[in-house]
Amino acid sequence: MKKHERMKEIYxxxxxxxxxxxxxxxxxxxxxxxxxxRALDLGCGYGRATIYLAQLGWQVDGVDFVAQAIDGAKLRAVQAGVSDRAHFFQSGVTQLDYLEKPYDFALDVGCAHSLTLKELQAYYQELLRLLKPGAIFMLFAHLNEETDEREERNWMDETALRTIFAEGFHLEKAEYGQTQVNDQTPWRSAWFWFRKDA
Ligand SMILES: C[S@@+](CC[C@H](N)C(=O)[O-])C[C@H]1O[C@@H](n2cnc3c(N)ncnc32)[C@H](O)[C@@H]1O
Known part of the structure; x- marks a missing residue:
């Protein structure tokens, strides 16, 4: 099943x-x-981070390729009284040419780990273009486990991530853990804090 369809089914x-x-x-x-x-929330889902940031006074753009997620996020932003600061776009995260730089902060909670390497390169190019020098890019991802044959699906290849973002960003911190979704077997996961070079 294609990634978009899988996500659409979850919603x-x-x-x-x-x-x-x-x-x-x-x-x-x-x-x-x-x-x-100004902040960018990549794969924003129902907009929990976008709305939280808008409540703190940020101007935030949230992007997700599932229409139901974007419709729900827009409704929730209205209900939270932040629709003037939280803007949502139904779109893939690898083609963001409609967005204008510069952003002070970009966030991705659980989106980029489902991109192919080619898509991750395109995503990186957009972040390189859109982020201000010194801006933080914070990423949460499930990580590939070489020894794990439970799933045919691939998550984030950490070596590729570090290699791609080595140009123009530096990794300030990484924290590793495990994430469990419902009653599934836990996956290795990590938070990454990248900073765009000045
Ligand atoms: C695990 S969910 C997390 C949602 C949100 N970041 C949160 O923390 O509530 C990942 C989201 O990324 C979106 N997504 C996955 N791949 C995407 C892509 N290539 N382009 C845009 N959105 C994508 C999915 O539709 C889903 O809403």
Whole structure:
């Protein structure tokens, strides 16, 4: 099944594992120390991070390729009273030519890990174009496990990620953990904090 269809089915099922009010604590901790500016939420889902940032005074653009996610995010932004600061676009994250630079912060919670390497290159090119020098790009990803044959699906190839982003960004921090979705076997995962070179 294609990735978009798989995601669309998750939204249509009504059982969306990441449908929570707040963004992950790692995101809340980081933005507590950042002055409000312009932010980009890649694979924004129902917009929990976009809306949270907008409530803190940020101007935020959220992008997701599933229409139901974008419709839900727009509705929630209206309900939260931040529709003037939270804007949503139904689009893939590898072609963002309709967005204008510069952004002070980019966030990806669980989107880029389903891109192919070619798509990851295109995604990187967009971030390189869109982010301000010194901007932070924060990424949460499930990681490939070479020894794991449970799934045919590939998650993020960490070596490729580090290699691609080595040009124009530097990795300030990585934190490793495990993530469990519903009752599935836990996956190795990580948070990455990249900074765009000055
Ligand atoms: C695991 S969900 C997380 C959603 C949101 N970041 C959150 O934390 O609530 C990943 C999201 O990325 C979106 N996505 C995956 N691949 C995408 C792509 N190539 N372009 C745009 N959106 C994508 C999915 O539709 C889904 O909403």
């Amino acid at each position: 249509e099922s009504g059982a969306v594992p990441w449908d929570q009010t707040d963004p992950p604590p790692e995101v809340m901790d980081l933005v507590a120390h950042l002055p409000a500016g």
